[in-house]
Amino acid sequence: MISFLALVRKDLKLFFSDRRAVVIGLLVPIVCGTFLGYLFGGQGGDAEPGKVNVLVIDQDNSDISRGLIRQLTDGGNFDLKPATVETARAAIRKGKATAAIVIPKDFGSDAGQALFAGANKPEIGVLYDPSHRVELAMVKGILSGAVLEAVSREMFSGRSGRDTVDESLARVENNPQIAPADRQALGDLLRGVREWNEREAERQNEPSNRNDSSGQSPRSAGLTLPYQTRDQAITSGENIRYNGYAHSIGGMGVQFILFMGLDAGISLLLLRQSGLWQRLRAAPLSRATLLGSRAASASLIAGFILTVLFVFARLVLGVHIRGSFVGLLGICAAFSVMTAAFGLMIAGLGETVEATRGYSIMATLVMVMLGGAWAPTFIFPKWLQRLTVVMPTRWAIDGLDGMTWRGLGFSSALAPIGVLLLFTLLFAAVAVMRFRWRAD
């Protein structure tokens, strides 16, 4: 036991002796985690969400097209800028804009008539960057709602709307192909619209409404979406907002602790080539003492890194442990031990230091990527989400999420802890079986 403790103490002293490396080792996951956390919403969306860069080419320049542009601008989802077709194409090709909306000539009149008659629908061109398909769907959805509101508002209250209704009424009344009863019904509808339109115009001319700088009717005169959504984030409790940093700090902690484990494995490989290994092997030490002490020190260092990260996240980034604190400790401890076993396995499987460093970095990055440390696994395709349960990192990250912002209880920590410990046994078994004890 004296030798075991001395070896652990030595590893810890060596780790803390290089203070610059310790600081950098802690700073890098903090910086990366903070950055990713900010991108994923920071502390509950206090930060203004990024707007989609959209260009608009107004070839119509009608009341309806201007109203549509105003509607899109006021929606707050787009950073909308005017452009020509050529400049829009160039900007999208260079990645400066996500999409461009081309409002064609005569859009206003064609859209108005299409609203009532359903024919001759004008086409709004949408130019887009193929690497932004998700934003494209968003642009088209928002555009649909805005067009419906802008066109119907103009039809029910605008000057061009009155002209369009008059034209439509004349066409209906003079169209012999429409059955008399239908002609009567359509005429009544259009006359009702015209009457509504005239009243709206009078209302807008009243002195109390004339000074409205927006130029719009104080109430929407057109069609609007017949529903609103009430968004409610389901977190660990009422009035508790999602904190994007909780996931990212956990994820980056997992990544950089795995790198620490990798370093521990590589250093063991280097040790085996040195006189120190001969000195250690010449002493009456069991193999369990030699490898166990290395695993214990790596676990303690991993635990230390996780502790610093979560303390920083609590104090600076407002990350709370909403779930079981004991569960969090359990997951951190299990992941730390697993990392240590991972390092030993690397040392066991490694032949040369250079080759081992290469393939173990690749393995670590794959584990981190598929475990959801960079981006949450819920954005993965379904098949990949099912596949990644074989990754210990997935269990660690999901477990940390559960104990932090999801606010789950200790029972939810048992599965991640169990799986991580199983991986620990697996890695340790491979390490013991493959470790070459003879000095190189």
Next chain:
Amino acid sequence: MLEVNNLSKRYGDLVAITGVSFRAGAGETLGLLGPNGAGKTTTVSIIAGLLGADSGEVLIAGKQVKRDTDPVKQMIGLVPQDMALYDPLSARDNLTLFAALYSLAGEKAKRAIDGALDLVQLTDRAADKVRTFSGGMKRRLNLAAALLHDPQILLLDEPTVGVDPQSRNAIFDNLETLKKRGKTLVYTTHYMEEAERLCDRIVIVDHGKVIANDSVQGLHRLLPATNVIAVELEGVDSFLPEPILALPEVKSAEFVDSTLRVGVHNLARGAPGILRWLADRGYSYHRISSEQPDLETVFLSLTGRSLRDSQ
């Protein structure tokens, strides 16, 4: 104290050592002399339990090392050829760790550490980090680390590689002190002068085999010549010494670094003939000296080549 019987070890097709046997008693310093790759380190590694032998046995005070934690290992101290120290730690921290590997802690460990530091004269640098030490100081600390548990047998694998003459002498002084304390020292080296100065008995190893095992005096008796005449030739880069072997009294000849070294039975009778032979063939020389044959000559005599050339 130490008995090595018929050790053999192969690495694939390569025979590292074969049939290596020797003994060393308490207070005796045994030198393992041979060129690099001769099998010295392999032999020491097997004695220390770092390597398993394919055949043969090593007995420490009559007992074999059978497992990693065998108490017999307490009787062995190893000074590896590579520096076996943690540079970022202080000398005392290093020694505290190495003492703990042999279950030494507390006051017992402190006494052992103080004693070892005193022996290698590093007491005043105990708190300094090893990375601030010179090469010679590191070598001395490397030695001290092997002494903490007071082993009966000290295995020294080329412990003076890369050190300055002053530190080398300091290490020799340390080893002579240990010898006086009754320790058995096994000292591997390819420096003949080190072996001659320190060792009571020398085992010469070449190509994995023991080619001689005797005291220094005994090895000298193996030589056909008892004296060497060294002639530094002027402006000669290459020289075939074989014709000189035909001269009376001459038993061996070699030419290394512009110096012709000729072994003769009788210096007074042999030297004039050699000098005349050189003069007749137009060779001029600017220095002549005579010397007692050293282990280099022994190695040359036994293997037909110089130890230096074999490095």
